[in-house]
Amino acid sequence: MAEEKEFRIPIGPQHPALKEPVSFTLALRGEKIMGVDVRLGYNHRGIEKACEERTYIQDVYLVERICGICSHAHSTCFVQAVEEIAGLEVPKRALYIRTLIGELERVHSHLLWLGVAAHEIGFDTLLMFTWRDREVVMDVLALLTGNRVNYGINTIGGVRRDIDKEEIKEILKAMDILEDRTKYYIEVATQETTVVQRLSGVGILSCEDALRLGAVGPTARASSVARDIRRDDPYAAYGEMKFDVITDDHNDVYGRAVVRLKELLESFKMIRQSMANLPEGPIAVKAPRKIPAGEAVSRYEAPRGEDMHYVKANGTDKPERVKVRAPTLANVQAVRHMLRDRYLADMPIVVAAIDPCFSCTDRLISVNDMDKNRTDTLEWQDLRDYSIEWYKKRGVDFSKMRKLK
Amino acid sequence: MTEEEIKQGLIDKFNYLQDKVAVKRARRLFIEVSMDKFGEVFDHAVKQLNFSMLTTITGLDEGERFGLIYHLASDNGIMLNIKTSIPKSDPVLQTITGYFPSAEMYEREMADLLGINVKGLPEGNRYPLPDDWPADQHPLRKDWKSDVLDKKENQ
Numbered sequence: 200m201a202e203e204k205e206f207r208i209p210i211g212p213q214h215p216a217l218k219e220p221v222s223f224t225l226a227l228r229g230e231k232i233m234g235v236d237v238r239l240g241y242n243h244r245g246i247e248k249a250c251e252e253r254t255y256i257q258d259v260y261l262v263e264r265i266c267g268i269c270s271h272a273h274s275t276c277f278v279q280a281v282e283e284i285a286g287l288e289v290p291k292r293a294l295y296i297r298t299l300i301g302e303l304e305r306v307h308s309h310l311l312w313l314g315v316a317a318h319e320i321g322f323d324t325l326l327m328f329t330w331r332d333r334e335v336v337m338d339v340l341a342l343l344t345g346n347r348v349n350y351g352i353n354t355i356g357g358v359r360r361d362i363d364k365e366e367i368k369e370i371l372k373a374m375d376i377l378e379d380r381t382k383y384y385i386e387v388a389t390q391e392t393t394v395v396q397r398l399s400g401v402g403i404l405s406c407e408d409a410l411r412l413g414a415v416g417p418t419a420r421a422s423s424v425a426r427d428i429r430r431d432d433p434y435a436a437y438g439e440m441k442f443d444v445i446t447d448d449h450n451d452v453y454g455r456a457v458v459r460l461k462e463l464l465e466s467f468k469m470i471r472q473s474m475a476n477l478p479e480g481p482i483a484v485k486a487p488r489k490i491p492a493g494e495a496v497s498r499y500e501a502p503r504g505e506d507m508h509y510v511k512a513n514g515t516d517k518p519e520r521v522k523v524r525a526p527t528l529a530n531v532q533a534v535r536h537m538l539r540d541r542y543l544a545d546m547p548i549v550v551a552a553i554d555p556c557f558s559c560t561d562r563l564i565s566v567n568d569m570d571k572n573r574t575d576t577l578e579w580q581d582l583r584d585y586s587i588e589w590y591k592k593r594g595v596d597f598s599k600m601r602k603l604k
Numbered sequence: 605m606t607e608e609e610i611k612q613g614l615i616d617k618f619n620y621l622q623d624k625v626a627v628k629r630a631r632r633l634f635i636e637v638s639m640d641k642f643g644e645v646f647d648h649a650v651k652q653l654n655f656s657m658l659t660t661i662t663g664l665d666e667g668e669r670f671g672l673i674y675h676l677a678s679d680n681g682i683m684l685n686i687k688t689s690i691p692k693s694d695p696v697l698q699t700i701t702g703y704f705p706s707a708e709m710y711e712r713e714m715a716d717l718l719g720i721n722v723k724g725l726p727e728g729n730r731y732p733l734p735d736d737w738p739a740d741q742h743p744l745r746k747d748w749k750s751d752v753l754d755k756k757e758n759q
Contacts, residue, residue, distance in 0.1 A: 239709070240732030245750075247717075248743050283629065413658060413706035426657075432631055432681035496632060496675060496683055498659070509662045509673065524660035524675075524710075532706050576743075578750050 205233055208543070212241045216547040218315065219555070223538075223546070230542045235535045239528075245576060250521035255281055255355055255490055258518065262508070265523060266556050267348045268311065271297075271304045272501035273508070273523070274353040279434055280497035280510035281355050281518075285490050291436070291478040293357035298436040299370075299473040300343065300352050301499075302466040306377065307336045308502035309459045309466075312554045313384060316456060319548040320397045325387065332380045339373045342366060357483025367474050374467050381463045388456050398453035402537040402549035405450055414533040415526045416504020417462065418553045421447045421454035428500035439476070440469045452552040459554075489516045501526055503554045527555045607633055607682060610653060618645060634685045642688045643698075649676055650703050655684050658704040663714040665746045670695055670720060690720070699724035717744035 211222040220241035226234035246265055250258045263274040275297055282289055310333040317325035337347050343362055344350035352358050388394050404414065409422035419426055427444040429437040445461040447454040490512040499506045504526030513519040530553040537549050590596070605613070607627045614635065615621050624636045637645050649655045655676035664671035669689045676684045690697060697714075699722050700707045711722040712731040719742035729735075733743075742748060 236729065238729045238731075240730075240734070243732035245743060248748075410656065411705065413704055426679065428681075431679065432677075432683070494634075495628070496659075496685060498677075498683070505659065507659045507675065509660075509675065511664065520662070520664050522660065522662040528660075528709050529706055531709060576750055 210546065212238075216319070217550070221555070223550075225538070225543065225546065227543060230544070232538050232541055232543060232546070235538045237531060237535060239531070245578065247521055247523060249578065250518060252517065254488070254516045255486075255518060256488075258521065259353060259355065260351065262521070262523070263349050263351065263353075265525065268308050268556060269304060269501045269503065269506070270349045271300050271352065272499050272506045273525075274350075275301060275435065276497045276499040276506050276508040277510065277521070278353050278355050279499070280495040280508050281490060281512070282486075283495035283497065284493040284510065284512045285355070285487060287356050287484055287486060289357050290481045290484060292361075292480045293482045294436045295473045295477050296358045296360075296362060296482065297353065298440065299362075299470060300340070300350060301435065302469045302473070303336055303340055303343075303370075304350075305466050305502045306463055306470075307333055307340065308554075309463050310336065312459055312502075312551075313388075313456070315554075316398075316452075316548065316551050317394075319551045320394070322393060325384075325394075329384065332377065335373050335376055339370055342369060354483060354486070356486035357481070359483070361482050362477075367477075370470065370474060374470055378464065378467050381460060381467070385457075385460045388453075388460055394456075395453065398451065398456060398548070399449070400451055400453075401545050402452045402455075402541070402552050403450055404533055404537050406448075408536055409450075409533065412532040412536055413529050414504075414553075415529045416501070416554075417455050417458045418504065418530050418533060420445060421458045422450045423448045426505075428498045428505050432498050434497070434499060436473060437469075440472055442469050452548055455552045489514060490518070503527060503556055504529060525556065527553065530555070605653070605680075605682075607631065610682070610684070613653070614645075614648075617648060621645070631682045632685070633682065634687065636687045639688050639690055642686070646674065646686060646700070646703075649684055649686065653684070654678050655682075658700070658707055658710075659683070661700075661707065661710040661714060663718045663720060663744065665692075665718065665744065667746075668692055670718060672697070672714075674700070695720045697722050701725065716742070718742050719745065 205226050205228050208225050208227055209222065210225060211217050212220040222238040224236040225232050246261060250261060253261060259274055259278060262277045263270045265273045310329050314326040314329040317329065340350060341347050343366060344352045344360060352360060404422050406423045409419045409424050423446050425444050425446050430444050442465045445458050445465060447458050492512055492514045494511040497508045506526055507524045509522040510518055511520040534550060534553055538546060610633060611625045611627055614625055620641060621635065626634045628634055635645065655678045657677040659675040659677050662673040669691055671687060671689045674686045676686065697720055699711055708725060709731055711725055714720045715722050716730055716733045741752060
């Protein structure tokens, strides 16, 4: 075929089919995708650099903001590494609470994903249903931590809030509702023809390719790759939890939906176990301000796959280096592979099916000023000043809040 | 294979690794190896010891040198962290995308943020900095401060 018939379509960085900035340039021949060029980095905020300039305890809150959806994944992953370097024995009750919040987070994240996926295939009724039900778990998270996102539950040496019997009752009630709903969604996803037909055979990733390309999380598990950090490299209280690692052999978007839905049922199991077996005792040990020199690698099974933090300490109160590898970056190669030779119309759902999180992947704010032809980075203080000025011009004065810093 | 068996196996195979392999805790092995021996140790770990996952590559600014940690993982949850280093005056590295295609993004990240020249990477976009970012600015180097850009402009 003649080469000149191939044309390129840019999708992103801003595009209705994308929830976050990322840029795909697709080489098309007719409707068929011949090549995929991915450009990431639009959400890069320089968080790794910023971590080196802040104290460990400040960093807990900073890394929590790497991602709004899996904030607990990042803060847990980070504190685990710091606790290992400092040799802290975290109380069991704290480990159970971390596990509980981690699974509640997975529930809200998977329900959010189901809604997004339903939206991408034009099934907005399902989006409305799942997001309404997701509010149940959001309320539980708010009850336990005070926040819907960025829970602030972790601290170095344990957790910051205990849970009581009344709260446990509320959680159990919520889990019953959500389990019912999840069973209904499993029926919808596996029996409703529009869903089954739209998702089957789309975004194929064979088991061999998943292994070769290093796919993680539900994306890998839907291609029969039974990898789950919670079982393989247990952290928090997962070593004491009974659960199954869900896999599926459909190798497509349908499989990824099934894996996430069945994982919800496993999460409910673990949430109930962590409350039934919640050990008595303190929820935190005191952590030193200065962390002795050392290094540690911490892994965490985030809703999207393996999250990994490497922390190097130099004996001061600030880390020497913090390295974050969020799951989406590991799945980028897989997406490229899944899109090739497929149709343009499949692109949104195939991309959505890895449950991408580009904020996790990119971490600085960079500003391009086309008029002055310059590039600049805005760091934390600049952003803060900018926002204070912005509101001041509109009659709201936040400048007094500086004192809180 | 347990952590200790892997450690012993590595020392038996490469005697220069004596005292260079540490089991820091359950499922965490750290190896230090010089750049000229890195290739064979890495190849052995991936092909013979079944460390079939590359979690990421961490680049470290250690003053005169760049430290590099290749975080490999196996299916039984053991993580093998192979540490090596290259001189900052000649920061050149061979790509490992032949072993792990997913290494592409991790290597591009080191190229942008630390200024390491990774040889053999496929054609592609830079990551994660913007296209018009100055070529000599590498934010993760310890001497880099964010006000450098303003100073440069005012010159």
